[in-house]
Amino acid sequence: MYPEVIIHNSVSLDHAVRGFDVDLGLHYGALLALEAGAVLAGSATAKSGIELFMDITQPEEESDRHRPEVRPDDPRPVCVIVDSRGVLKNLLHFYRNMEHTKDVIVLVSETTPEDYLDYLREREYPFIRRGAERVDLRGALRELGERFGITRVVSDSGPDLNDVLVREGIADTISLIVHPVVAGEGEKKLFGRVGGRVALELRKAVPMEQGTVHLVYAVKK
Known part of the structure; x- marks a missing residue:
């Protein structure tokens, strides 16, 4: 889909x-x-949003290290971030805590640093790995639809x-x-x-x- x-x-x-x-x-x-069903952003835009509107010194809490429970009837969109270079390492908790989104999904590539993938796994961030040096957006969005039932994405x-x-x-x-x-x-x-x-x-x-x-x-x- x-x-x-x-x-x-x-x-x-x-x-x-x-x-x-x-x-x-x-x-x-x-x-x-x-x-x-999903709001899509690039890593540069996502990081600048944190720097402009949030207290970037706010530390990650223990609760931020776990994926929140998502109710099937929750109408909020998921936040989908394209981040093949790991720009948002140690910053994704700001998006996990946003009240207008219910989950955070990261799009990465085959060249994404392994320590960033470990960071995502340890904190239970779902991620889609498509593309060689850069994220294959078409393939990643198709997988987003198939795995998570997303029918409309707004960038x-x-x-x-x-x-x-x-x-x-x-x-x-x-x-x-x-x-x-x-x-x-x-x-x-x-x-x-x-x-x-x-x-x-x-x-x-x-x-x-x-x-x-x-x-x-x-x-x-």
Whole structure:
């Protein structure tokens, strides 16, 4: 079973994902409305989120070393992080403790350091190992659907992961909260190297608060 994949992000009018004040209420409200079974992020985005919004000196507790019990009727999504280099070693407990997700699953590759895999095993983090030097996202997402019954994945990440999802034809939909601001030069954009022209079909355009607009596009394949 291969899940539906949606790229979700908040952007400026010039498609920057940094350099302006994101309305987090609108961003996550629209994300939750997508009713995803999993929220996907890259390791760099996940780590920067910890550094920006959490106390990175907070130590891991004994309870953080064990996988929480997940009820079958729990509607919260799982958090899925692409981390083939082990960037989040000793930091994953921050995501395990997030109230809006019920579990953490890590996507790794054949070259992922063995000490990071030991860290995941010891703390009962489920992981999917696909790809040689980098994570084979298509294969990993297919396994995510087959092993965990995930039918819809929403990516909430930066341009590196967005590029892969579009370039490899994985993304089905792009959901954007467009803010009425021009971020200017030097800021990271929504996409960097998608590898060519990608045609989109507008499915929804909804005005929101403070001049923002929610745009939803289907990716033509």
